[in-house]
Amino acid sequence: MIDRILAWDLNEWYLLGWSAGLVLLYWMVPRRFGRVTFWMIWLFVVFLVQTADYILGVPPYDMYDFLDKPKWELPYGVAQFTLYPMIGYFFLYGFDRWEPKGWRLAGYLLLWSSASTVFEWSCLKTGVLKYKDWQLWYSFFTYLSVFVLEIVYFRFVKKWLRQEGMGWRRPEKT
């Protein structure tokens, strides 16, 4: 196990660095959502990421590979459970904070989709990700769809929590 960790190079540390950085940021920024809302977001994003990767990233489609081997690797497993849910969390954090509507919502979605595509481009450059039959612009539209789905899902979560007589934001301490 230690041998494997020592054998990690830039791509593994790049992915783990981003994962750790975003988890740290989560602890640093004021909590906005309640714990139930947080876990609902976490479950949804992990579900989406894994569904996409286990269909598109493995044979027969096999459109891309992560890290050095066409196999499951621990740093990618860590990223699936930390990095991507944190991106989803911060997207909804901003959405709930600024409540963009109309053109501002379109701009907000474009900004997050572009930033995510730039991040993916950096993953390509550092060897985290290797495309086979995939293109960077597919990712832009995939991210756009995922962020729209997140907003729709978030509205459902708020509705379900209201049915329980609860709010989705962190309860105020009395």
Next chain:
Amino acid sequence: MGLLFFIAFLVPIAMYYRRMEKTLRPVENAAMYLFLAILDQNVLAQLTIVFSLYDMTQNKWLIWALFLNRVVTAPLALLIYLNLIVRQHNWAARLGITAAMLAVVLTMEYCSVWLGLITYVKWSAWLSPLQWLGHMLLPILFWRWFRRLLRKEALS
């Protein structure tokens, strides 16, 4: 053929879920469905990609049947199981429901093998009941934790 077979399998399960009286609240049903689907995907990924105990189909159509089976039908069946089991206080009834649901998920798995969606490499058929029992018990623990979280937050 495989895809049609699993669509035919999904329809009665989805209809039963839609019509049944649900014990779990909507937020719990959503959380449990996602948890079950994540659990299922990860177990399948570990067994195929990491440990090579199974082989997944290389057919571009059949992979969608496998997706439907593992990400939609099986989690939905187990969600029905959860909704039924948590309202039971009688151990005989719990055992009966568990046995019936185990039969459903095992039928789905053995049909996946028969239709070529998965191939056992170093896996034995008798390990599957144990694996699915784990799939049925682990979500109950997760649900207990989630309900406690829900209650705690509702009270605060």
